[in-house]
Amino acid sequence: MIIKLNLLLISLFIISSCSSNLSEKSDKLNFIVVFVDDMGYGDLGSFGHPTINTPNLDKMAYEGQKWTQFYSASSVCTPSRAALLTGRLPIRNGMIGSTTRVLFPNSKYGLPDSEITIAERLKENGYKTVAIGKWHLGHKKKYLPLQHGFDYYFGIPYSNDMDKINGETCCPGKQYWQKYQNQRPESINYNVPLIENNDIIERPADQTTITKRFSSKAVEFIKNNKDDNFFIYLAHNLPHTPLFVSDDFLGKSKRGLYGDVIEEIDHGIGLIIKELKKNNLDNNTIIVFTSDNGPWLPFESHSGSAGLLREGKGTTWEGGQRVPGIFWGAEIKPGVISGLGSTMDIFPTLLEMSNISIVNNRIMDGISMKNTLLNHEPSKRETIFYYRSREIYAVRHREFKAHFIVQGSYDYPKGSDKKIILEKPLLYNLNIDPSEKYNIADKNPEILNEINTIIENHKKNLNPPKDLLLDMDW
Amino acid sequence: MIIKLNLLLISLFIISSCSSNLSEKSDKLNFIVVFVDDMGYGDLGSFGHPTINTPNLDKMAYEGQKWTQFYSASSVCTPSRAALLTGRLPIRNGMIGSTTRVLFPNSKYGLPDSEITIAERLKENGYKTVAIGKWHLGHKKKYLPLQHGFDYYFGIPYSNDMDKINGETCCPGKQYWQKYQNQRPESINYNVPLIENNDIIERPADQTTITKRFSSKAVEFIKNNKDDNFFIYLAHNLPHTPLFVSDDFLGKSKRGLYGDVIEEIDHGIGLIIKELKKNNLDNNTIIVFTSDNGPWLPFESHSGSAGLLREGKGTTWEGGQRVPGIFWGAEIKPGVISGLGSTMDIFPTLLEMSNISIVNNRIMDGISMKNTLLNHEPSKRETIFYYRSREIYAVRHREFKAHFIVQGSYDYPKGSDKKIILEKPLLYNLNIDPSEKYNIADKNPEILNEINTIIENHKKNLNPPKDLLLDMDW
Structure with missing residues (x-):
């Protein structure tokens, strides 16, 4: 009897100490969105990579949900970021280009002020909001994160290979690979600014410590805002080439420099989770981890892997x-x-999970995943549009994906950049054939018809505004 | 103080109830080796497949060890099985063929009596031993499992596509695919015998229920032998084509028939673990799960996926x-x-884990993994030989793999079967480049020299006996 009573007391004590923190807080959740750059579908242990060691992300995938048919809205950087933050296809707000595919240091525009970001809606509802890392939605002050709903910003305004100096080469076809196979890139060759709020605080940004600093900023933000609800948008600018790691991680991975970079990102996520747990915030914080597009394959061993998927960054193949x-x-x-x-x-999901309404004076392309996340209800999403150059190249509907235009990217392999408007669309069953190998168009004309109808309906409400990636200042 | 004392008592009670079963048993472990047929590197959720649902195997991989650079000793069936059961390269015992790659229903020979299997050594040390599933080491009585250390056998003696009747086609290039894309294969077209011990009990074996029956036999064996040490060799004959599933699993997987098959195997493993736990045997039983070789790619959506690895079954590429x-x-x-x-x-590992000596009057190629399994010590294995047709096509040493001969398989794609003896070997760093894309031979002549020395030394002690796969009875 004494044992029983004491057990009860112990149990009560444990329950009360576990929930004490929660009960003092609002019913809203905290959110951390980790968005990495050019990491492929196959670059995590839990997604099948043999030699990149990602214990923290693997644990998250196992303890949480691992989504295996999850898509970025674009195969390149700027439109992908615009889509995540606004919940809308970039064709609706000018953030996808007809010829210029991303924003550059001399681009004239950025994400329009009229767009509403996740951060804006959360901030309006009392959240502390922070953007850490790569922005790439306009480098001019009026486009920077502080003007898009973030309380604080620490990061670089565009890709880490831009603003090349000292005759540095960056890109496929320009001997980057030949130069860097056995050599580390140097920050000094890229005149990339590091910005805090609206001001440049370091130029060129020391990229060797940048991943570490971004992770630390996230940890610090949790520590300083543990009594408020918070939203952290942690957009690492790596593993986009050129690859940089801190000395702590150099040579750590069997996978070489690319693996070192991923392992440093994974390590940072471990620190974030540790900080959440230390403050009893793991029970009311959601972490989302994803990538802005597939691997930049021409960089060969400095690029990632799309695993069993076809092709990579820049294309509308699954990779x-x-x-x-x-x-x-x-x-x-x-x-x-x-x-x-x-x-x-992600936009409608986070808002719905904290019972915050979505602004509804515009077409949203995002669909809340809440019921799948909480109860494994089937995902409500049935369609994925694969846009390139403001055109629909392919559409996935349920398990079927139709390609109407095919094109390689970055001229890798040589000659693959040719745009081919298909006379007969290709059709793949992606559930059965994730590698897009076996065309089944001939036997399924009714599915192609269905997809064509979906495209027609989609276009009815589109009215794309001006291409905002095209104009340059100089 | 009362609480502390009671806590101690409770703890002691918990500890004693957990270990009560263990203390009554010998210090030896039980072993279950699950060996599936033609399943690719990329066909489990935990190895990156997006639409094959393998919760039981994923849980095992997460709770136990997931080996990401684990190799079969051959890219086809018979030599692969001989190697697993004997711990020796099949070139040492005639179980690899110069022209005929596996045993057939009219093959004259099988695994020689002089070979010692895991089962024999365990049986000599008091284990109850059972072989369930595909044997493929000789269909004649003198070669069957009961003559190789197993107390009981229930399974089929060779591949499930052999002994074709009714003009059935089986193989790549013979329109199997065109026929079966939208149709289930039928057991009646393959005159495969189901054998219990040394006797045929069913012919043709009903293959639709075969996976289920094999899993049940394993569960039953655990139940009946829970008070003894046991070794179960569960060699499912699927997902080798033709694919069969029970009605319970037909259409269950998003991945189609191939996925249904894998999910039925995974389900059976769940039943085995449930039975182990029910009998408190999970703490002294080890389950090993692996595949005999890569996916049989010409069967297209009826074959598996090697994930990010190059090529598949029959080749000496990683897939x-x-x-x-x-x-x-x-x-x-x-x-x-x-x-x-x-x-x-597996052979030396299991024996060492139960403190049983390995017979040492022969060259063993297996190396115990015990210290890696128990303590994460680095694996002692440094070399993998890739044999085909009794020749060394490729050798991996540490991270480097050299190809000396390359050849496709099953003439898929058409014309790929041509054997090319390379004037200059290819060299890949598999840790960095698992897909074997970037040849680094030119820059690493010293590594090629090292690998050539390894091959010379290996050949010194080889003395390969006669090719036992060649001769046929009719």
Whole structure:
């Protein structure tokens, strides 16, 4: 009897100490969106990579939800980021270019002020909001994160290979690979600014310590805002080439420099989770982890792997837009989810999970994943549009993907950049044939018809505004 | 003080109830080796497949060890099985053929009596031993499992596509694919015998229920032998084509018939673990899960996927011989292991884990993995030989793999079967470049020299006996 009573007391004590922190806080969740750059579908242990060691992300995938058919809204950087932050296809706000595919240091525009970001809606609802890392939605002050709903910004305004100096070469076809196979890139060759809020604080940014600094900033933000609700947008600018790691991680991975970079990012996520747990915030914080597009294959061993998927960054094959999707924390019900998801779904999902309404004076492309995250209900998303150069190259509907235009990217391999408007569309069943090998168009004309109808309906409400990536200042 | 004392009492009670079963048993472990047929490196959720749902194997991989650079000793069936069961390269015992690659229903020979199998050594040490599933080491009585150390056998003697009747076609290039794309294969077209011990009990074996029956036999064997030490060799004959599933699993997987088959195997493993736990045997039983070789790619959507690896079954590219390796149970320390391992290592590992000596009057190719399994010590294996047609086509030493001969397989794609003896070997760093894309031979002549020395030394002690796969009775 004494034992029983004491057990009860012990249990009560444990329960009360576990929940004490929660009960003092609002019913809203905290959110951390980790968005990495050019990491492929196959670059995490839990997504099948043999030699990149990602214990923290693997644990998140196992304890939370691993989404295996999760898509970025674009196969390149700027439109992909615009889509995640606004929940809308970039064709709706000018953030996808007809010829220029991303913003550059001399680009004239950025994400329009009229767009509403996740951060804006959360900030309006009392959240502390921070953007850490790569922005790439306009480098001029009026386009920077502080003007898009973030309380604080620490990061670089565009890609880490831009603003080349000293005759540095960056890109496929320009001997980057020949130069760097056995040599580390140097920050000094890229005149990339590091910005805090609206001001440049370091130029060129020391990229060797940048991943570490971004992770630390996230940890610090959690520590300083643990009594408020917070939203952290942590957009690492790596593993986009040129690759940089801190000395702590150099040579750590069997996978070489690319693996070192991923392992440093993974390590940082471990520190973030540790900080959450230390403050009893893991039960009311959700971490989302994903990538902006597939691997930049021409960089060969300095690029990632799309695993079993075809092609990579820049293309509308699966390797270009399908990315790892990991959702962890709070009440997420563990499991592997093979329903469709999109980075655009993050916006409505986060808002719905904290009972915040979505502004509804505009077309949203995101669809809330809440019921899948909490109860494994089937994903409501049925369609993925694969846009390139403001055109629909391909459409996935349920398991079927039709290609109407095919094109390689970065002229890798040589000659592959030719745009081919197909007379007969290609059709693949991606559930059965994720590598897009076996064309089944001939036997399924009714599915192609269905997809054509979907495209017609989609275009009815589109009215794309001006291409904002085209104009340059100089 | 009362609380403390009571807590101590409770703890002691918990500890004693957990270990009560163990203390009554010998210090030897039980072993279950699950060996599937033609499943690719990329066909499990935990190895990156997006739409094959393998919760039981994923859980094993997460709770136990997931080996990401684990190899079969051959890219086809018969030599692969001989190697696993004997811990020796098949070139040492005639189980690899110069022209005929596996045993057929009219083959004259089988695994020689002089060979010692894992089962024999364990049986000599008091284990109850059972072989369930595909044997493929000789269909004649004198070669069957009962004559190789097993107390009981229930399974088919060769591949499930052999003994074709009714004009059935089986093989790539013979329109199997065109016929079966939208149709289930039928058992009646393959006159495969189901054998219990040494007798045929069913012919043709009903293959639709065969996976289910094999799993049940394993569960039953655990139940009936729970008070003894046991060794179960569960060699599913699927997902080798033609693919069969029970009605319970037909249409269950998003991946189609191939996925249904894998999910039925995974389900059976769940039943085995359930039975182990029910009998408190999970703490002293080790389950090993692996595949005999890579996916049989010409069967297209009826074949599996090698994930990010190049090529598949029949070739000495990574997709032919690298397979998932999962080790679960007892005191195995959880983790992802990217050190080298081989199916041949299973023999010495199991024996060492139960303190049973290896017979040492012969050359063993297996190397114990015990210290890696228990303590994450680096794997002792440094070399993988890729044999085909009794020749060394390729050798991996540490991270480097040299190809001396390259050849496709099954003439898929058309014309790929041509054997090319390379004037200049190809060299890949598999840790950095698992897909074998970037030849680094020119820059690393010293590594090629080292590998050539390894081959010379290896050949000194080889003395290959007669090719036992060549001769046929009719």
